[in-house]
Amino acid sequence: MSHDSFDIHYTVNVSSLAGHLIDVSLHINLPSNEGHELSLPAWIPGSYMIRDFAKNLVEVSAKHKDGNAVEIRKLDKQTWKLAANTGPIEVCYRVYAHDLSVRSAYVFDDFAFFNGTSVFLALKNHRDVPSLVTLVKPQLAPCDKWRVATTLPLANTTKHHEFGEYQAKNYNELIDHPILLGNYDAIPFDVVTPVKQTEGVDAQHTCQFELILAGGHRSDTKRMAEDLRKLCAHHFALFDDTPPVDRYLFITMLTGKDFGGLEHISSTALLYSRDDLPSLAQADHMPDGYRTFLSLCSHEFLHTWHVKRTRPAVLQASELSQETYTPQLWIYEGFTSYYDDISLTRSYVTGHESYLEVLGQTLTRLERNAGRFKQTVTDSSFDAWTKFYQQDASAINNIVSYYVKGAVIALCLDLHIRMNTQHTKSLDDVMRYLWQHHGKKDQGTPDDIIHRIVLDDMALPLASFLQDALYTTKELPVAALLNEFGVTLHKRPRIDGSDLGGKPAPRVAKNQFGAAFKAADTGVIITQVTENSPAYGAGLQVGDQLIALDGWQVTTGNLLSIYHQFSPSTQVTLDVLRHQRLKQLLMSVEAAIQDTVYLTVTDQAKLQKWLPSVKS
Incomplete structure (x- = not known):
């Protein structure tokens, strides 16, 4: 496939490590009698805050194929207008990339990472046009061993991990594949999943995974690959359908202390502390930091279904130029936060004791959050743009996290469903319904989707619970529900400011x-x-x-x-x-007040109906 077959062609080159610069040339072969409008998104999907990525663009210019300048003027903070032209046009600009996060772009001597929302200008009225991306290997001394990690589809003869040509069928696909350039380790593993066939013929689906580790590490990669394989296989089984991906990357940037994750259509970008990855010397136990890393991976991978494909209807039509409000984030982040931890136990990576400790920590965070008495979880979802993502010192008193409370609501809903169906159904059935009726069909969810599934489709008597949990600030019936499954909830004072909860304590604050x-x-x-x-x-x-x-x-x-x-x-x-x-x-x-939660098992037989501890 030649360059000429694409009307939109981006060439990307890291031009300065010290200056943190990415040079981009955009070739446009589409004539315009009115002049093209070019813009960058104001926010990135999955992170609900206006970030104004266009503020990092510098030295924007345009010229004809013959080298003569084309007038380009700025219309607003994120939009440029080209003069009328018959094409082809080349737009050249630089991106200042110095945000070490999973949301933007960052360049330094170990690696370069960027999301398309920070780098690729969009053509108004041409967002559905296919585009070509040429990634140029930086001609800089530390970059001689750099490779490419991305799930952006290959073009021409380019192979995975090579610099060269990639392609996207439209702008939304273009910006949903983050790109890492660097000298990294790639740890491969496959997950083979049985696939249902309408004809009754047995079939299998193989998904190729890679754990990408950039920034240097001394970790037990064999253990990590095996644990991730179990987690990914669990998520495939959860949805009980042909997986929506054939290749998936866990793109991980390692530093001394950072943390972050952002989901994409067939990959995730992660930021994590290298010191919290497991070493060979820790093979006989599960370090807390590694458990958190696996939970983070579990969370972002579940988003492959539950956000990237199943999502609120309003987010399907978003153009990323301004805020898009929804009261449903408690479903998408809250449910995912429930499954990210419990999946470690359900896939037998950890035991149920470990999960109950983590659950106790989640309940402790909610217990210590005075804002739960002021803000409902649906209001928290709606106001994420201005409150959750822009927290100040008053946040603990005035807002509640739709991640944390959403996860606890998911726990309660799961236990309620199990009890009311004599353990024949669970929250898993809700997740599968969302996938089959919405995500798989690319139909966005309405605000009352959980009511429709639980009250109408399942016909369960949970209207009062949903009303209180979603639209009031009443306390959730966590202790009573856990007790039905052989788990007792205890509260105690905290030990000190570093006490996360989840465990009993020999001493507590006075x-x-x-x-x-x-x-x-x-x-x-x-x-x-x-x-x-x-x-x-x-x-x-x-x-x-x-x-x-x-x-x-x-x-x-x-x-x-x-x-x-x-x-x-x-x-x-x-x-x-x-x-x-x-x-x-x-x-x-x-x-001292009792604001710290830990859980104990009082009836193993009841617990088995929720958390099997032995693989059958």
Whole structure:
């Protein structure tokens, strides 16, 4: 296939590592009597926040094939207008790529990563036109061993992992395949899945996977590939249908401490700490950091069905130029957050004890979130653009996470369905319904889709539960439902600020303080204050520099130990610097509240109806 057969052709080259620059030339072979409009998206699917990717474009120009300049002017923050022309036209621009995240673009000497939403200008009225992408190998010293990791379809004779030509059938496909350039490790594994045939003939589907690790590591890749294989096989079995992908990449950028994931049509971009991957020396146990990595992979891979194909109707028509609001994110992120953890146990990568610990941590996050009494989960979904994705210090008091509460709602719904159908159905049936009736048919879901499935199709008496869970701030019946499956929910005070919950504790905090803090040159800086806590009642504010408690200088290491020496109902003084003025506050000491959850199994037989612990 020649270049001339494509009316839109992008050539991409990393031109500077130190400058974090990507050079792009866009060849347009489509004449326009009015002049083409070019634009970049304002946000990327899966991350509901206006990010204005066009702000990173520099030196935008255009010229005819003969080299003469074509007038190009900017219409708004993300749109450019070319003068009328008969073509062909070449538009040249640079992208400043210095956002180390899964959402944008980043260039440095270890690797270059970018999403199409940051790099590929779209032609208005031509978003359905096929395009060609030529990836040029950087002619820079550290890049001699660089390769290409992407699921963007190949063109011509280019092979996987090679620089060369790739293609997309339309703009939406073009921006749904992130691209990593670098010297990385590629760990392959296959998953073979039985496929139902209408004629009754046995068949199999093989999906080729690769775990891409860029940035350097010392991990046990054999173990990782085997665990991921089990997880992916579980997700294929969950939907009980021919998988929608033949090749899938876990594109992982490794750093010292970062975390992130973003789903795509046949890949995911991940950002993770290399130190939390498993080493050969840890083969006999499951490190917490590795368990979290597997959960992240599980989450993003499940999105292959549940977001990338099954999704709210309003998101199907979005052009990514402005916010698109939906109250359904609790379904898509919440349900996925429930399955990401439980799937580790259901695929026998971890035992049910490990899952119950993680579930206890999820319930702890919700328990400590005072905002659950102010915001419903559907409002949280709708307001994701301005509240969830732009959190400030007041977030813990004013908003609830549709990830966390959505996951707990999914747990409750799963247990409710099992109980009301004598364990013949579960939330799995809801997921399969969503796939068969919406995702597979490319039909977006209405806002009341869960009501339609659970109340109408399944005919279950759960209207009151759904009303309370989705449209009120009432507490969820977690403890009662878990008890029906042989699990007892316990609450205790936290140990300290690093206590995530999920486990019993030999010692706990004596008193409740009510504020989070970080180190300062002298004392500590207050970063968060929880409503109805002693710190809140004393008037402690975010940004205050707390230098002494009852006359004793404080640090991050001794503040709580000093505070816990006092008995409840006594009063202590806080010496605070606020806007360069010294203030003294009076705080009443209060006993620690029980805001930390852990779970214990009291009936193994009942638990087996929800969490089988032995592979049959």
